[in-house]
Amino acid sequence: MRRKQAQFITIEGGEGAGKSTNIAVIQACLQTAGIDYLHTREPGGTPLAEEIRNLLLTQRTEQVAPDAELLMAFAARAQHLNQVIWPALEAGTTVLCDRFTDATFAYQGAGRGIEDTKITQLEQLVQQGLQPDLTLLFDLPVEVGLExxxxxxxxxxxxxxxxxxxxxxxxxxxxRASLNPQRFEIIDASQDLAAVASQVREVMSRRLSQTNG
Known part of the structure; x- marks a missing residue:
């Protein structure tokens, strides 16, 4: 796949980390820099992938097997990549994605206890080597996020x-951030909205200048 100058930027974080609020800040940074971008999300991003998202998130009495959850996540991702992400990148459009495979390693891997080797095998099959260029991780204490x-x-x-x-x-x-320090930028999401937005703008300014330079 030829990527031209397009960037693949992902947003990660636990519950209540403020991802949705700060995506608007990231979008404003891209717009100011004159960068064409596409905003999408996971699970989801296409009609089929959104249906799978609903299956994953809906409360149910039946216990969902961790492997079933993992396979649904990657089924949605395969469709999303083929229908949205790869075509955009090939066209030279930067992709801004709310969650990607780091979420799978965090939720299904660390959270559910699925071995990283299983996730890596699916990652290689579905993504064919594609990795984000930049990942912003919104981190805060769990109790704060859940509240x-x-x-x-x-x-x-x-x-x-x-x-x-x-x-x-x-x-x-x-x-994941420790393993991939060049890709990850950790945002202290426990601060107030203005302080978090300031961190985001600093990171985006620095990373975009490095890319353009």
Whole structure:
């Protein structure tokens, strides 16, 4: 796949980390820099992938097997890549994606206890070597994030998990950042909105200048 100058930027973080709020800040940075971009999300991004998203998030009495959850996540990702992400990158359009495979390593890997080797095998099959150029990880204490999530209203199937699950997810995210320091930028999401937005603008300014330079 020929990528031209397009960047693949992903946004990650646990519940209540403020990803949705700060995506608007990132979009403004891209617009100011004159960069054409596409905003999308995972799971989702296409009609089929959005249906799978609904399957993953909906509360249900049936216990979902971790491997079934993992395979659904990658089924949605395969469709998303083929229909949205790869065509955009090939056309020279930067892609801004709310979550990607780091979320799978954090939630299904660290959270559910699935071995990284299983996830890596699916990653290689589905992504064919594609990795984000930049990942912004919005990090904050689990208790703070869960309280924010509860204030938003009804909780989905993941948001209803126990505290220990989210502690593992956070540890999984931080482990991913430690393994990929050149790709990750960690944002302290425990601060107020203005302070978080300031961090985001600083990171985007620095990384975009490096890319353009």
């Amino acid at each position: 924010r999530a509860r204030q938003r209203g009804d909780l989905d199937r993941f948001e209803s998990e126990q505290l220990a699950f989210f502690e593992r997810v956070r540890e999984g995210y931080l482990a």
